[in-house]
Amino acid sequence: MFANSRVSCLIGLLSVALCWVCSSHSLLASERPNILFAIADDWGWHAGAYGDPVVSTKTFDQLAKDGVLFTRAFVSSPSCTPSRAAITTGQYHWRLEESANLYGPLRSRFPLYTDLLAEAGYHVGFTRKGWGPGDVRAGGRTQNPAGKRFRDFKRFLDERPVDAPFCFWFGSSDPHRGYELGSGAASGIPLDKIRVPACFPDSPEVRGDVADYFFEVQRFDREVGQLLEMLKQHGLDKNTIVVMTGDHGMPFPRCKGNLYDMGAQVPLVMSFPQRFEGGRTVDDFVSLTDLAPTFLEIAGIDVPQVMTGRSLLGRLAGESTYVPRPHVLIGKERHVPSQEAPDSGGTPMRAIRTDDFLYIKNLRPDRWPAGTPNYQKAFLRGCWYGDVDNGPTKNYMIDHRDKDEHHRALFEAAFGMRPARELYDLRLDPHQLKNVAGQNQYAEVEAQLEKQLMAELVEAKDPRAVGGGEKFDEYPYSGGAPRYPKDRVPKK
Ligand SMILES: [Ca+2]
Incomplete structure (x- = not known):
């Protein structure tokens, strides 16, 4: 009797301890959050939330109010393929062999957060531009590192197994070139109010070009807004972390393909009001290699040691012991x-x-x-x-x-x-x-x-x-x- 009560007492203590571990470092299986990852193509550090006076990014700005706005997020490499390879693997691109280069295949021996989530029971998929450009099969893979391809978010949600958490990658090809010449001005973007980046001469041609880029940034932002509406319609908005960013800077001279901030710094917001206090602006250095470990940790999955990224969960959760990166590479x-x-x-x-x-x-x-x-x-x-x-x-x-x-x-x-x-x-x-x-x-x-x-x-x-x-x-x-x-x- 005495022994039994001691055992039950121990079990009780163990349960309390386990629950504490669950609540602080991961979530119970039934509460595993969904992940909606929206990534633009060639979106430089331009958003209303960062003080740009012209570009209209209402969705991004709202997510910043509801969530955590990161002001110093950098890609591993300012080129599509290596940047996306670094995001999906949580590793610097120079550790990824061919995929450090544009169009280089991403070998199947590099673990991906998407695969690890799928193995843990997540419904994982993407639409439009995932990892790439590059040959998926040349890397020994059967599907894009971003997950299984779906026509759109609606189809992805329709095919979701009952009660399975999901991880969806919305990969717009905006604001990658080419642009429709004059589309920005025609849509009402005021050319005279554009802050021309200091690395370009100021001319009507350049202002028009920046406006055309903004036009596509705004289109991406509106589309992410539509995804958020769908989340609400499906009753999924409460248990979904929404992350919005880009793969590197704008496709202009001395920007994309360069290690200056104009090429390597990207917008980043992470919003999950049900779990993380919103309305915060964080100046920590972030490498987008940090996303994979963050997604894994938020789902309660061990982060493989080969991942050089560092989970941001401690910052999102407001833990006082969290130590940010002192700089980025x-x-x-x-x-x-x-x-x-x-x-x-x-x-x-x-x-x-x-x-x-x-x-x-x-x-x-x-x-x-x-x-x-x-x-x-x-x-x-x-x-x-x-x-x-x-x-x-x-x-x-x-x-x-x-x-x-x-x-x-x-x-x-x-x-x-x-x-x-x-x-x-x-x-x-x-x-x-x-x-x-x-x-x-x-x-x-x-x-x-x-x-x-x-x-x-x-x-x-x-x-x-x-x-x-x-x-x-x-x-x-x-x-x-x-x-x-x-x-x-x-x-x-
Ligand atoms: Ca790109």
């Missing part, structure tokens, strides 16, 4: 290879972004970071500076590069060669246009950042830091023009 391997310099590979770079500094290492300063100029084939605009998406701002900056000193300086910053080291003092130069690397007064800071960056790259087993990094240049390119040359045979 960013990198780039091959984006679009150059047609004119077939052996040039990519323009590998690594960077560390702290509160006050951005330090970039250009590992091959002999290569053109925006693609080769190719002026002799000027009629083939598609081959001009192939690493920059074609569009009115690109054309304007190239065509007017000799208009005056200002135009020339911005042209060089976007399209010119770059030194092996770049250092930007964000306290004096928030737009990251004045390289102070090599200046005496910054020698100590530069040395510290170099040491910190290299130590973390070594720890994360970056082939560019520990050896073998040239393989990134040798992987074949399967994307569109400008094509990787046919006569180049990748090494086995």
Whole structure:
């Protein structure tokens, strides 16, 4: 009798302890939350919630009021394939072999949060643009790393098993180019009120181009609003965390494909009013590699050790012991290879972004970071500076590069060669246009950042830091023009 009561007492204590563990670190199976992940394509850091005076992002802004707005979220790499590979694996893209490059397949040996959720009973799917671009099967996979493909969110919900929690990836292709010329102005976006980013010259062409980009940002935002309405109609809004972000910066010169904030910083909001206090703005550094561990932890699933991301759950839950990242690392391997310099590979770079500094290492300063100029084939605009998406701002900056000193300086910053080291003092130069690397007064800071960056790259087993990094240049390119040359045979 005595023994029995001791046992039941122990069981009782154990239950209390287990419940405490459940409530603080995960959820009981019946309460596992749904995850709605909305990711735009090429959406830079532009939203009403961040103070942009023109772009209208009502859905994002409402989620910011209801949830947690992150002001310093960065991608692993400012290129579609590696950025999405890093998001789905929770690992820096340089750990993902071919998928560090645009169009590179994502090998099946890299675990994905989507698969782990599916194995735990989640209904997992996506629509439109998931991981990619790239060949899913070439990676030894049977489906896109974002999950099973569905026509749309409605079909996904219709096919959901009763009582199964879900994880859905809404991958819009907005605001990726091409744009309908003049669509922004025609929709009523006031060109004169646009804050032209400091890395572009101010001209009617550039303003019109930014407005066309905003037009598609707004379309993405409206579509996410429609998804939220559907959640409500199905009674699913209470138990769903909604996450809205983008895969890297805007498709303009010195933005997408670059490690400056214009290329690597993205909007991020996470809203789950039933569980997490809303209306908070958080200035922590976040890497989008942190999303996979966050999603897993929120579902009560162990995070694989290979994931280099760090769960944000502690911050979302307001835990006082949560320690944010002190800085983020960013990198780039091959984006679009150059047609004119077939052996040039990519323009590998690594960077560390702290509160006050951005330090970039250009590992091959002999290569053109925006693609080769190719002026002799000027009629083939598609081959001009192939690493920059074609569009009115690109054309304007190239065509007017000799208009005056200002135009020339911005042209060089976007399209010119770059030194092996770049250092930007964000306290004096928030737009990251004045390289102070090599200046005496910054020698100590530069040395510290170099040491910190290299130590973390070594720890994360970056082939560019520990050896073998040239393989990134040798992987074949399967994307569109400008094509990787046919006569180049990748090494086995
Ligand atoms: Ca993209």
